[in-house]
Amino acid sequence: MELSERKKKILSAVVEEYIISAEPVGSKTVLERSGLDFSPATVRSELAALEKAGYLEQPHTSAGRIPTSKGYRLYVNELMTKKKLDGDEAELITRELGSSREPEKLMGDAGRLATELTSYPALTITAPRALTVKRFELIYLDPNSFIIVLLLSDNAVKNKLVRLPFSFDESLLKRLSAVFNASFTGVAEEDMTPLMLESAERGANDPMGLTGVIASFAIESLKSARESETVFSGGESLLKLPEFRDSGKAHKLMSYFSGEGAQKLPVAGADGDVRVLIGPENIAEELKDTSVVLASYDAGDNTRGLIGVVGPTRMDYSKVAAKLSYIADGLSRLLSGGMLSPSGFGKLMISEGDDKREG
Amino acid sequence: MELSERKKKILSAVVEEYIISAEPVGSKTVLERSGLDFSPATVRSELAALEKAGYLEQPHTSAGRIPTSKGYRLYVNELMTKKKLDGDEAELITRELGSSREPEKLMGDAGRLATELTSYPALTITAPRALTVKRFELIYLDPNSFIIVLLLSDNAVKNKLVRLPFSFDESLLKRLSAVFNASFTGVAEEDMTPLMLESAERGANDPMGLTGVIASFAIESLKSARESETVFSGGESLLKLPEFRDSGKAHKLMSYFSGEGAQKLPVAGADGDVRVLIGPENIAEELKDTSVVLASYDAGDNTRGLIGVVGPTRMDYSKVAAKLSYIADGLSRLLSGGMLSPSGFGKLMISEGDDKREG
DNA sequence: GTTAGCACTCTTTTCTTTCGAGTGCTAATT
DNA sequence: AATTAGCACTCGAAAGAAAAGAGTGCTAAC
Numbered sequence: 001m002e003l004s005e006r007k008k009k010i011l012s013a014v015v016e017e018y019i020i021s022a023e024p025v026g027s028k029t030v031l032e033r034s035g036l037d038f039s040p041a042t043v044r045s046e047l048a049a050l051e052k053a054g055y056l057e058q059p060h061t062s063a064g065r066i067p068t069s070k071g072y073r074l075y076v077n078e079l080m081t082k083k084k085l086d087g088d089e090a091e092l093i094t095r096e097l098g099s100s101r102e103p104e105k106l107m108g109d110a111g112r113l114a115t116e117l118t119s120y121p122a123l124t125i126t127a128p129r130a131l132t133v134k135r136f137e138l139i140y141l142d143p144n145s146f147i148i149v150l151l152l153s154d155n156a157v158k159n160k161l162v163r164l165p166f167s168f169d170e171s172l173l174k175r176l177s178a179v180f181n182a183s184f185t186g187v188a189e190e191d192m193t194p195l196m197l198e199s200a201e202r203g204a205n206d207p208m209g210l211t212g213v214i215a216s217f218a219i220e221s222l223k224s225a226r227e228s229e230t231v232f233s234g235g236e237s238l239l240k241l242p243e244f245r246d247s248g249k250a251h252k253l254m255s256y257f258s259g260e261g262a263q264k265l266p267v268a269g270a271d272g273d274v275r276v277l278i279g280p281e282n283i284a285e286e287l288k289d290t291s292v293v294l295a296s297y298d299a300g301d302n303t304r305g306l307i308g309v310v311g312p313t314r315m316d317y318s319k320v321a322a323k324l325s326y327i328a329d330g331l332s333r334l335l336s337g338g339m340l341s342p343s344g345f346g347k348l349m350i351s352e353g354d355d356k357r358e359g
Numbered sequence: 360m361e362l363s364e365r366k367k368k369i370l371s372a373v374v375e376e377y378i379i380s381a382e383p384v385g386s387k388t389v390l391e392r393s394g395l396d397f398s399p400a401t402v403r404s405e406l407a408a409l410e411k412a413g414y415l416e417q418p419h420t421s422a423g424r425i426p427t428s429k430g431y432r433l434y435v436n437e438l439m440t441k442k443k444l445d446g447d448e449a450e451l452i453t454r455e456l457g458s459s460r461e462p463e464k465l466m467g468d469a470g471r472l473a474t475e476l477t478s479y480p481a482l483t484i485t486a487p488r489a490l491t492v493k494r495f496e497l498i499y500l501d502p503n504s505f506i507i508v509l510l511l512s513d514n515a516v517k518n519k520l521v522r523l524p525f526s527f528d529e530s531l532l533k534r535l536s537a538v539f540n541a542s543f544t545g546v547a548e549e550d551m552t553p554l555m556l557e558s559a560e561r562g563a564n565d566p567m568g569l570t571g572v573i574a575s576f577a578i579e580s581l582k583s584a585r586e587s588e589t590v591f592s593g594g595e596s597l598l599k600l601p602e603f604r605d606s607g608k609a610h611k612l613m614s615y616f617s618g619e620g621a622q623k624l625p626v627a628g629a630d631g632d633v634r635v636l637i638g639p640e641n642i643a644e645e646l647k648d649t650s651v652v653l654a655s656y657d658a659g660d661n662t663r664g665l666i667g668v669v670g671p672t673r674m675d676y677s678k679v680a681a682k683l684s685y686i687a688d689g690l691s692r693l694l695s696g697g698m699l700s701p702s703g704f705g706k707l708m709i710s711e712g713d714d715k716r717e718g
Numbered sequence: 719g720t721t722a723g724c725a726c727t728c729t730t731t732t733c734t735t736t737c738g739a740g741t742g743c744t745a746a747t748t
Numbered sequence: 749a750a751t752t753a754g755c756a757c758t759c760g761a762a763a764g765a766a767a768a769g770a771g772t773g774c775t776a777a778c
Contacts (some may be wrong), residue, residue: 026740039752044741062740062758101579104463137498139508147516149498149508157506159516220460235595236613239606247598247606254595385771398721403772421728421771 003053008079009034010046011055015067015075019314022242024064069279069313072291076276076317083318085326089117093323097330103156106334108231110307110327115234117323120311121254123262123292127303128228129154132187133218136180143167148217153186154301158221162213176210184215189222230262243289243312256286257310265292265306274321274328279313289313293320295328300336307331362412367438368393369405370414374426374434378673381601383423428638428672431650435635435676442677444685448476452682456689462515467590469666469690474593476682479670480613482621482651486662487587488513491546492577495539502526507576512545513660517580521572535569543574548581589621602648602671615645616669624651624665633680633687638672648672652679654687659695666690 003011013034017025027043030036036043047065050056055071058064067075085093093113100109111122135151145163152158179199187195196215200206235254244250264283277292293315294308307328309320362370372393376384386402389395395402406424409415414430417423426434444452452472459468470481494510504522511517538558546554555574559565594613603609623642636651652674653667666687668679 024740028740040740041742041752041754042750045751048742058741060759061742062738062760064740101583102463104461135498135500137506139494139496141494141510147496147508147510149506149518151500151506151520155520157518157520159508159518161510161514161516224460234617236610236617239610239613245606247604247609250606251595251598254598258593258595383771387771399771400721400723400773401719404720407773417772419728420773421726421769423771 003050003074006036007046007050009036010043011050011067011071012075012079014047014050014056014065015071015079018066019316022312022314024059024066026064029064067313069281072278072313072317073281076278080318083322085322089323090326093117093326093330097327097334106331107229107305107307108233110331111231111233114307114309114324114327115237117327118309118311118320119237119240120309120315120320121232121234121237121257123257123265123306123308123310124231125262125265125306126229127299127305129225129299129301129303130188131156131222131225131301132189133180133185133222135185136177136214136218138173138177138214140170140173143169146173148214150218150221152221152225154225156225158217160217164208166208168208168210172206172208172210176206176214179211180214184218189219189226192219192222228263230257232257232262238311241312243314252286253290253310256284261286265294265308274325276317276321291315291317293317293324295321295324297328298332298336305331362409362433365395366405366409368395369402370409370426370430371434371438373406373409373415373424374430374438377425378675381671381673383418383425385423388423426672428640431637431672431676432640435637439677442681444681448682449685452476452685452689456686456693465690465693466588466664466666467592469686470590470592473666473668473683473686474596476686477668477670477679478596478599479668479674479679480591480593480596480616481666481668482616482624483590483667484621484624484665485588486658486664488584488658488660488662489547490515490581490584490660491548492539492544492581494544495536495573495577497532497536497573499529499532502528505532507573509577509580511580511584513584515584517576519576523567525567527567527569531565531567531569535565535573538570539573543577548578548585551578551581587622589616591616591621597670600671602673611645612649612669615643620645624653624667633684635676635680650674650676652676652683654680654683656687657691657695664690 010030013030014025017029017033027040027047030043030047031038031040047056050071051058051065055068055074056065057068059066096113097106097110100106107124107126111124114120114122132153133150134153134155137149137151139147139149141147141161144165144167145161148160148162150158183199184192184195192215196211200209200211232254235250235258238244238250238253239247244253261284265277266283274293274295277287277294279291280288282288282290282292287310289312290310291313292308292310294306296304296306299305307324309324311320369389372389372395373384376388376392386399386406389402389406390397390399406415409430410417410424414427414433415424416427418425455472456465456469459465466483466485470483473479473481491512492509493512493514496508496510498506498508500506500520503524503526504520507519507521509517542558543551543554551574555570558570559568591613594609594617597603597609597612598606603612620643624636625642633652633654636646636653638650639647641647641649641651646669648671649669650672651667651669653665655663655665658664666683668683670679
């Protein structure tokens with residue numbers, strides 16, 4: 001059943017007012033906010049109708065109305081005017097993301113940025129990937145140590161310094177590196193162990209068992225890429241919100257997301273678009289009066305990750321969605337080839353040596 | 360003025376009881392806990408004396424006593440019996456630290472471990488280090504890309520994949536790597552820029568300006584090692600404590616440590632020993648009814664870092680100190696050469712670098 | 719030096735009362 | 749038929765009053 005135009009206006013007014021005030025909204029307030037020109041009594045009968053239809057509820061008989069999750073859902077899907085990001089913020093996002101220098105910390109930094117902009121805790125989920133090693137390189141340092149460098153299929157580089165209690169010479173490393181590049185490249189993690197054993201069996205001219213060391217490192221690297229990793233940050237921002245005044249709730253929520261809870265969020269979803277999970281639509285009991293707004297980004301290599309924020313159902317979905325969407329776009333650009341900011345390498349080769357900008 | 364034996368026992372009883380209950384302690388409770396065989400009236404006069412001497416205070420006239428920070432200080436320095444870590448926990452610490460595979464994440468993992476064991480938020484501060492590059496290695500991938508691998512003086516390995524919009528050949532990389540290993544090793548970060556400019560001026564046979572790319576990466580790596588980094592985690596565990604029931608306090612504390620506050624802690628200190636900062640001894644206003652217990656660890660290369668927890672002044676200092684001290688020892692062993700855990704190929708591993716990914 | 723006894727203080731808890739925001743209904747108005 | 753004014757009613761929140769309780773400090777006796 002389609003709601004009348006007036007009901008929609010009233011519902012919007014209730015939602016928007018409640019988002020700001022966190023207090024039940026009464027008929028008078030609706031009139032002020034909506035600009036409609038009727039009497040409170042009229043609005044009251046409309047409110048009663050909206051309540052019967054399941055969009056609003058009353059905490060108790062003599063209070064105003066608050067939106068139900070059905071109400072929020074309608075608001076988010078149809079009523080809300082999508083806000084545009086203002087230029088300052090867009091610029092801030094671009095700048096901050098671009099200045100995150102270490103890829104390991106990029107997701108964490110993006111999360112902190114999301115917290116800063118929305119005042120809600122942020123959550124990032126990196127997509128698991130089945131990678132392979134594209135190239136093995138062994139760097140000889142001295143008779144007891146060498147560095148393993150792996151170039152993975154997503155162009156990440158992993159390395160490890162190995163020091164041994166016995167000595168070897170450079171030619172052994174050369175030989176091994178040839179073997180690895182010939183037989184272990186493009187091999188999936190689960191096929192690597194048998195391959196390694198087989199190779200050891202053949203007695204591949206490796207008296208000290210370096211094959212095992214190198215293969216183990218490769219396996220470990222591929223394995224950790226295969227696990228999706230979540231980062232939760234900014235939990236303290238919840239404490240400012242009235243619905244988390246009683247610290248028990250905040251604690252539950254933070255523990256949930258600091259722990260394994262984040263893994264349970266539905267990772268699949270409309271590519272590129274922002275998804276909003278409202279209250280009971282969420283999976284976990286801990287989240288029943290909490291909403292999650294998630295934006296997905298392209299992590300390159302045909303995988304997608306998620307970045308989102310967690311907050312009370314009463315969230316400014318419109319603003320939050322705009323911000324997250326912009327951050328996710330930035331991440332996509334950074335991770336899937338293009339460069340976000342001119343301070344990265346793309347320009348570096350032209351205006352090279354500009355270390356001032358990077359400081 | 361030295362306190363009588365009986366006064367010391369009473370003070371200990373008050374502190375220990377208050378640590379558990381978080382409620383002002385009265386004369387009757389002191390008797391129960393201390394096992395002393397006097398009447399409440401006797402204890403009362405002793406309590407009054409301890410209050411006059413500044414070790415205790417009364418929240419209001421008809422309440423029990425709580426320790427002042429002077430009281431805690433005396434307790435921590437002289438009265439407290441140092442607890443030993445029980446075997447299970449020692450083993451847990453050893454195992455957990457040993458299984459932290461990525462060095463970048465070691466400090467964060469150690470912090471989370473501290474939180475888990477103490478139920479207080481943890482704080483790690485890595486010592487800033489003035490490093491140099493020990494070895495440059497350039498790995499040729501294809502005509503447009505190569506990997507820079509740096510071995511730093513603390514044996515950390517850094518790398519970055521560089522992709523260029525024009526092509527070059529392997530011999531150029533060989534030449535450059537020889538130049539860098541000859542002139543840029545052992546050079547401090549601040550001397551590197553002039554050196555690089557000078558080298559560019561000499562026109563060191565580098566038509567595409569790769570020198571700048573490589574040197575910039577080295578500078579950036581050295582610079583980030585020079586900054587001390589802090590990680591704060593486990594803030595949510597504060598919320599269980601009665602003194603942080605009102606969420607404003609918890610919020611202040613968390614914000615302080617999540618932000619720049621941690622930097623202000625006194626990093627210098629008795630090597631290897633555990634330091635306890637009690638309430639007003641702390642620097643910041645935010646910390647005035649908070650204590651910080653800090654253990655320092657040997658980060659190798661003649662630098663020391665800190666790991667600690669933050670909690671209410673009413674903390675079980677003895678247990679907390681034992682745990683932190685053990686964790687710090689573990690970190691020292693891991694970071695300064697020796698290996699903590701014999702698991703897998705761990706024994707062979709000295710240091711493992713992070714991966715850099717080109718955007 | 720120690721203790722029993724007791725009046726006193728101040729917080730905490732509980733119960734009442736008051737206040738007010740907001741409702742739902744009915745009857746009048748347009 | 750939709751809108752509105754009017755009004756009694758509900759129920760939480762705030763304010764006030766009373767009672768309970770924990771613990772003290774003091775005094776006088778042991």
